[in-house]
Amino acid sequence: MTATETTAKTLLSVRQLKKYFPIGGGMLKKAKSNVHAVDDVTLDVYAGQTLGLVGESGCGKTTMGRLALKLLPKTSGEVFFQGKDIYQYSGEQEKEFRTKAQLIFQDSFSSFDNRDKIGSIIGEPLVVHNVCRGSELDDRVGELLRTVGLKPELAAEFPHTLAAGQKQCVGIARAIALKPDFIVCDEPISALDVSVRAMVLNLLKDLQSSQQLTYMFISHDIRVVRWLSSHIAVMYVGKLVEYGETEEIFAHRLHPYTEALLCAVPIENPRDRHIKREILLGEVPSPVDPPPGCRFAARCKLATERCSKEDPPLLERRPGHWVSCFEDFEGESEIS
Amino acid sequence: MANQATSKKKVTLADRFRYNKAALFSLIVLIVIFLMMLFAEQVTAYRPTQGDLYARLAPPSFAATEKGPAHIMGTDQLGQDVYSRLLYGGRVSLTVGFVVAFVGALIGITLGMFAGYFGGWIDMVIMRMVDVWSSSPTLLVALTFVMVLGPGKWNLIIALLVNSWTLFCRMARSQVLVIRSSAMVESGHAIGASTNRIMFRHIMPNIISPLVTTFVLELAHFINAESNLSFLGFGVQPPDTSWGLMIGEGRKYLTQAPWIVLFPGLSIGVTVLCLNLVGNWIRDEFDPLAVKQ
Numbered sequence: 001m002t003a004t005e006t007t008a009k010t011l012l013s014v015r016q017l018k019k020y021f022p023i024g025g026g027m028l029k030k031a032k033s034n035v036h037a038v039d040d041v042t043l044d045v046y047a048g049q050t051l052g053l054v055g056e057s058g059c060g061k062t063t064m065g066r067l068a069l070k071l072l073p074k075t076s077g078e079v080f081f082q083g084k085d086i087y088q089y090s091g092e093q094e095k096e097f098r099t100k101a102q103l104i105f106q107d108s109f110s111s112f113d114n115r116d117k118i119g120s121i122i123g124e125p126l127v128v129h130n131v132c133r134g135s136e137l138d139d140r141v142g143e144l145l146r147t148v149g150l151k152p153e154l155a156a157e158f159p160h161t162l163a164a165g166q167k168q169c170v171g172i173a174r175a176i177a178l179k180p181d182f183i184v185c186d187e188p189i190s191a192l193d194v195s196v197r198a199m200v201l202n203l204l205k206d207l208q209s210s211q212q213l214t215y216m217f218i219s220h221d222i223r224v225v226r227w228l229s230s231h232i233a234v235m236y237v238g239k240l241v242e243y244g245e246t247e248e249i250f251a252h253r254l255h256p257y258t259e260a261l262l263c264a265v266p267i268e269n270p271r272d273r274h275i276k277r278e279i280l281l282g283e284v285p286s287p288v289d290p291p292p293g294c295r296f297a298a299r300c301k302l303a304t305e306r307c308s309k310e311d312p313p314l315l316e317r318r319p320g321h322w323v324s325c326f327e328d329f330e331g332e333s334e335i336s
Numbered sequence: 337m338a339n340q341a342t343s344k345k346k347v348t349l350a351d352r353f354r355y356n357k358a359a360l361f362s363l364i365v366l367i368v369i370f371l372m373m374l375f376a377e378q379v380t381a382y383r384p385t386q387g388d389l390y391a392r393l394a395p396p397s398f399a400a401t402e403k404g405p406a407h408i409m410g411t412d413q414l415g416q417d418v419y420s421r422l423l424y425g426g427r428v429s430l431t432v433g434f435v436v437a438f439v440g441a442l443i444g445i446t447l448g449m450f451a452g453y454f455g456g457w458i459d460m461v462i463m464r465m466v467d468v469w470s471s472s473p474t475l476l477v478a479l480t481f482v483m484v485l486g487p488g489k490w491n492l493i494i495a496l497l498v499n500s501w502t503l504f505c506r507m508a509r510s511q512v513l514v515i516r517s518s519a520m521v522e523s524g525h526a527i528g529a530s531t532n533r534i535m536f537r538h539i540m541p542n543i544i545s546p547l548v549t550t551f552v553l554e555l556a557h558f559i560n561a562e563s564n565l566s567f568l569g570f571g572v573q574p575p576d577t578s579w580g581l582m583i584g585e586g587r588k589y590l591t592q593a594p595w596i597v598l599f600p601g602l603s604i605g606v607t608v609l610c611l612n613l614v615g616n617w618i619r620d621e622f623d624p625l626a627v628k629q
Contacts, residue, residue, distance in 0.1 A: 100530025
């Protein structure tokens with residue numbers, strides 16, 4: 001994550017990004033407390049690759065995705081897209097950014113205006129950016145529907161007539177309509193039946209190679225992230241705890257939370273159930289004005305007095321592998 | 337949600353309207369009243385200001401007089417035909433009610449959407465204005481305005497408008513607050529849609545149904561308000577008339593000629609009741625949480 005690397009192949013780089021949501025307070029009062037949704041996160045997303053963002057619900061991964069698209073105001077820090085800070089964009093630059101970066105929702109259906117037909121939902125980005133209109137627009141929408149594996153005739157239907165997987169495909173078609181470079185996929189399969197998850201995942205993977213897409217893939221399912229991602233970032237209560245290449249992280253779990261997250265995946269083969277696993281106990285701490293020190297300290301077996309006093313910095317313990325932990329930990333569970 | 341929508345498709349709007357007898361009846365009554373007023377020239381024999389001092393305070397009767405057709409609702413203290421005045425006066429009453437409710441809705445919904453969507457100081461300024469306006473009684477404010485502006489139909493409309501927008505503003509704001517944080521709005525931002533497009537293309541159509549209900553109920557409310565003000569002599573001035581003014585003028589003859597007051601009174605009652613029934617029906621139709629029989 002040095003400066004030279006940033007200009008070489010990173011598409012998006014996040015630097016010391018913070019997002020606090022105030023609680024209480026109002027126009028004239030100061031906020032009583034803050035939810036530290038994203039707290040000092042630094043990471044890179046490389047062009048044409050996928051960054052998997054994992055963590056349990058409430059850890060700030062969705063907020064992180066929204067910040068990467070400038071859909072929320074930040075508290076502090078920077079987000080560089082193709083070398084420029086998106087929070088410093090002019091109106092013109094922001095408009096161009098909106099054609100290059102898109103969002104796929106967990107529940108696409110709720111993101112549709114249910115008064116619109118599928119055709120106008122998919123075509124809306126093209127209309128908004130004056131790409132095409134009239135019969136050209138209809139052709140393009142039909143083409144997009146075919147790309148995501150749906151029949152072009154569906155353009156005249158309402159989205160509630162579709163199955164859940166198809167709705168998600170319409171959401172994907174809308175996201176790729178402007179031929180973007182970067183897509184944030186916010187848990188795109190967690191609301192789907194297991195039977196259609198593979199279909200949507202394969203579609204995302206095919207689109208990535210055919211359209212040179214870069215993904216930030218947000219999920220709580222580390223297996224899915226492993227299958228799709230070249231890099232993984234693990235978040236815990238607003239903090240980035242571990243970041244690196246996927247296989248590197250699976251081979252060397254340097255943060256006890258990552259280890260616990262992997263151990264939480266159910267073992268498929270009943271004969272392997274004897275394998276030693278670390279199961280996490282206790283509750284996730286509240287992100288409201290968290291006390292100083294490692295957020296994981298209360299649940300961590302290795303925690304020392306230092307852990308509850310100082311924030312562990314994110315350090316490069318192995319080449320390209322960043323961890324924020326004081327202890328010299330390496331996960332030993334036999335996980336394949 | 338999908339199931340709900342598909343099951344709704346089978347029963348059409350007209351079908352459900354047929355089930356609600358009261359609302360259907362009300363709508364028919366309203367349409368009849370409206371058409372009679374619209375074609376008042378054709379369905380009345382007398383001009384509303386055509387007085388006949390020899391035929392003062394004639395009771396309702398179906399027998400033709402020597403000077404013309406029957407005064408089916410009698411005549412008033414100047415010998416003017418009550419039926420004719422009822423239709424022409426109704427035009428004024430309904431115009432005032434409609435214009436006040438409609439312009440109030442336009443202003444209120446626009447301001448309410450801005451307040452709800454942008455929040456912050458814009459919200460504070462608009463909503464404090466609403467608080468101040470709506471904390472003063474509608475009729476008292478309207479009376480004050482009429483005193484300053486002078487009586488008359490258009491001044492009455494202005495006077496009632498002062499308060500009529502606040503309810504629409506509050507309602508539009510609360511609806512926008514709910515929808516503003518929805519994925520639909522976020523999705524609009526994500527594709528780079530303009531604020532205008534998001535507000536008027538996506539938010540507005542999704543919040544309009546409860547506001548239609550409010551509009552119908554407010555229409556009834558302002559027909560009443562016009563009647564009250566005209567009754568007090570602050571509204572429409574003679575020789576023009578309105579339902580409220582007819583009641584106000586007929587009050588003195590209540591014991592001798594109750595029909596002067598009875599018919600405009602009934603008209604107000606029936607119109608307002610019908611509007612309320614139709615309004616309630618629309619609210620039930622648009623609100624899935626409302627209890628249905």
